[in-house]
Amino acid sequence: MTEKERAGRNQTITLTADEYISFEGKLSDFKGKDNVEPDEIINKTINNDLLDVIDAFPKQFADLIVIDPPYNLTKEFNGFLFKSSSQDQYLEYLRAWFPKMVSLLKPNGSLYLCGDWKCTSASQQVMEENLTVLNRITWQREKGRGALHNWKNAMEDIWFAVKDTKNYYFDVEAVKQKKRVMAPYRDNGKPKDWEETDEGNFRLTYPSNFWDDISIPYWSMPENTDHPTQKPEKLIAKLILASCPKNGLVFDPFLGSGTTSVVAKKLGRRYCGIEMNKEYACWAEKRLALADTDKTIQGYTDGVFWERNTLNAQQTKKVQR
Numbered sequence: 268m269t270e271k272e273r274a275g276r277n278q279t280i281t282l283t284a285d286e287y288i289s290f291e292g293k294l295s296d297f298k299g300k301d302n303v304e305p306d307e308i309i310n311k312t313i314n315n316d317l318l319d320v321i322d323a324f325p326k327q328f329a330d331l332i333v334i335d336p337p338y339n340l341t342k343e344f345n346g347f348l349f350k351s352s353s354q355d356q357y358l359e360y361l362r363a364w365f366p367k368m369v370s371l372l373k374p375n376g377s378l379y380l381c382g383d384w385k386c387t388s389a390s391q392q393v394m395e396e397n398l399t400v401l402n403r404i405t406w407q408r409e410k411g412r413g414a415l416h417n418w419k420n421a422m423e424d425i426w427f428a429v430k431d432t433k434n435y436y437f438d439v440e441a442v443k444q445k446k447r448v449m450a451p452y453r454d455n456g457k458p459k460d461w462e463e464t465d466e467g468n469f470r471l472t473y474p475s476n477f478w479d480d481i482s483i484p485y486w487s488m489p490e491n492t493d494h495p496t497q498k499p500e501k502l503i504a505k506l507i508l509a510s511c512p513k514n515g516l517v518f519d520p521f522l523g524s525g526t527t528s529v530v531a532k533k534l535g536r537r538y539c540g541i542e543m544n545k546e547y548a549c550w551a552e553k554r555l556a557l558a559d560t561d562k563t564i565q566g567y568t569d570g571v572f573w574e575r576n577t578l579n580a581q582q583t584k585k586v587q588r
């Protein structure tokens with residue numbers, strides 16, 4: 268734990284020494300256990316290497332599994348260096364644990380696997396070896412400077428698959444988007460399929476598999492931590508609302524700073540996450556504690572997902588409620 272100097276408006280979630288001790292006490296550790304009961308994992312953050320504990324987990328307990336593993340890049344996660352390797356080696360890495368995750372999924376469950384362009388072919392392959400792939404979502408992810416000798420990477424993939432194509436949960440009504448209408452069409456002088464408000468003209472639309480309405484967490488956002496690859500709550504909220512029923516259970520084996528568990532809690536789902544780094548796992552617990560009193564998910568207001576740069580309109584809606 269190192270204390271950094273931060274600007275006044277910086278909302279990054281950090282831990283005091285006392286908080287670290289207190290949240291560490293909330294973590295579960297199953298190393299060496301042969302059998303873990305469902306009650307022991309519900310609403311828990313498990314601080315282990317997933318390979319050390321996953322075989323002891325109950326089978327078919329999860330309605331939804333969200334997997335955001337290290338990508339095929341050299342990256343440091345608080346002292347753990349994940350090294351970039353060949354496509355074949357990365358595929359072998361995925362194959363070492365992916366089928367174990369599938370065994371934890373209910374027969375009518377869904378699974379999402381994240382990746383970037385470099386690992387997406389291995390991600391697709393391991394998904395197709397074990398499940399039926401229904402879609403590939405592309406998230407336009409704007410961050411960082413351009414590359415000098417290549418195109419800047421500004422996308423990630425989220426592969427979507429199910430066990431049983433005839434029986435899986437999908438609630439498209441729960442993930443509608445509220446978009447600004449650029450060329451409003453009127454019928455007999457009345458807005459056609461859009462709404463005229465003081466804050467502008469908006470239309471409710473069904474979501475596609477191209478997501479360009481989600482920012483990466485940054486220092487002035489209340490969900491931000493110092494985790495190097497934190498996913499936005501808004502992105503995970505779409506996956507959970509679409510693919511996990513209320514009170515269902517969401518599992519994330521690479522929990523990081525806790526985004527999946529935190530969003531599940533905010534949306535009234537149960538959760539379970541594994542994270543091998545203790546400090547990250549404590550950040551997750553702190554975010555879960557904060558979610559007791561603040562269920563806000565930036566960009567998701569009034570049951571719909573808003574475009575970027577519509578905060579004023581969203582705040583007006585909140586006041587009107």
Ligand SMILES: C[S@@+](CC[C@H](N)C(=O)[O-])C[C@H]1O[C@@H](n2cnc3c(N)ncnc32)[C@H](O)[C@@H]1O
Nearest residue numbers: 316317335344497498521522523524526542543
């Ligand atoms: C890409 S990050 C996930 C970030 C997360 N989605 C969030 O929003 O913060 C991957 C995480 O997996 C953890 N990790 C890597 N290998 C692991 C393993 N074998 N068992 C448990 N955790 C692991 C890393 O420490 C890292 O925090």
